Amino acid sequence: MAARLNVKAIVFDLYGTLVNISALNGRCGEVYANGEEFCALWRAKQIEYSFMSSLMGRYHNFLNLTERALDYTAERFGVKLDAQQRKRLLNGWVEPTAYPEVASVLPKLAEKYSLVVLSNGAPRMLETGLKATGIRTHFRWILSAQSAKIYKPSPRIYQLATQKTRLPKNRILFVSSNSFDVLGSKSFGFKVCWVNRGKAQLDPLGFNPDLTVTDLAEMARSLGVKSA
Numbered sequence: 001m002a003a004r005l006n007v008k009a010i011v012f013d014l015y016g017t018l019v020n021i022s023a024l025n026g027r028c029g030e031v032y033a034n035g036e037e038f039c040a041l042w043r044a045k046q047i048e049y050s051f052m053s054s055l056m057g058r059y060h061n062f063l064n065l066t067e068r069a070l071d072y073t074a075e076r077f078g079v080k081l082d083a084q085q086r087k088r089l090l091n092g093w094v095e096p097t098a099y100p101e102v103a104s105v106l107p108k109l110a111e112k113y114s115l116v117v118l119s120n121g122a123p124r125m126l127e128t129g130l131k132a133t134g135i136r137t138h139f140r141w142i143l144s145a146q147s148a149k150i151y152k153p154s155p156r157i158y159q160l161a162t163q164k165t166r167l168p169k170n171r172i173l174f175v176s177s178n179s180f181d182v183l184g185s186k187s188f189g190f191k192v193c194w195v196n197r198g199k200a201q202l203d204p205l206g207f208n209p210d211l212t213v214t215d216l217a218e219m220a221r222s223l224g225v226k227s228a
Contacts, residue, residue, distance in 0.1 A: 005173060005191050005210060005223070010109060011161045012139075013176035014119040014126065017195055018216075019096035019133060027092050031079050038073060045069035047180075050120055050151040059149040062122045066093055094125050098133040099197075105216040105227040106138040112225060118143045118161050118174075120151050141165070153184020161190075173210075175219065183207045193219050 012018055021043055028042070029035025046069040053060050060068075070089060074081050081089070109115060115138055119126055123144045130136035141164050148156040162169060169189035176182050177195040179202055186192045186207040194202070194209035195216065202208070213219045220227040 006171070007113070007173040007191055008171045009114040009116060009161075009165045009167055010173045010175060011116040011118045011165075011190070013174075013178060013181050014117055014121055014129070015093075015096075016177040017175060018102050018117075018135070019098050019129065021096075023097035024089075024092045027089055031074075031081060031085050031089070032077050038077060038079075041076060042069050042073040045072050047178075054151045054154055059146075059151075061146065062120050062144075062151075063090070063093070063125055066090065093121075094128045095132050096129045098135060099215065101215050101217045101227070102133075102135060105220050105225075106135055108225050108227045109220060109223075110138045112223075113173075114141075114165060115139045116141045116143060116161055116165065118157065120145045120157075122146055153180050153187070155184075155188050158185055158188040158190065175216075179203045182209050186210075195219065 015021055022039065024039045025035040028038040032038040046066050049065040049069055053065065067090060106115065117126060117130065117139050121144060123146060126142050126144055130142065143160045143164060145151050145157050147160055150156050161172060165172065170191060172190050173193055174185040174190040175193045175195060176185065177197060179200065182192055182194045183203060183205050186209060192209040193211040193213060196212055197214055211219065211222055213222060217227050
């Protein structure tokens, strides 16, 4: 597999790929009985608003979109948030929880590849979040959609990685857990790994990942990298 992919850099999505969005369920459960349902709608609206913002050509900072998605979700479920509750929920995006295998896998991958984060997240969200998880030092570059003023899956976002690494598309492995991101990055021309932790169904739009795994440890093994 490593020989077939023949890549020099690995570019990671952050939310849902390196950090666990479901870890927010607990905080959401503090304001609504079904924290999982609350978190799922909040995330869905966050992504929807990023798509709408891009299509309308009216960029909004990702943290701002996250706040607006929270407002919608709270109103939808009839929840009145006070300032402290609101702050605690939003801080969940800048104080994320990394998946269990991430801390041990990344340093091993960094010995062989240049590692990059490419995310819709705002720069402050990314830097603060990666430092909070203790994995910031493994990445050579942290790239935000804010630089292009548009969101994934726009080709302009993926182009940030080719510009920064100065590598051709086919020498980059893009890693994401999000179906729209897998499709967008493959359409752009990257080699793509889908981290399908929840056995989700891929949207049938004509693009398929080069590699599908259940977590980063499996991906590392597929690349011939021993992570433990």
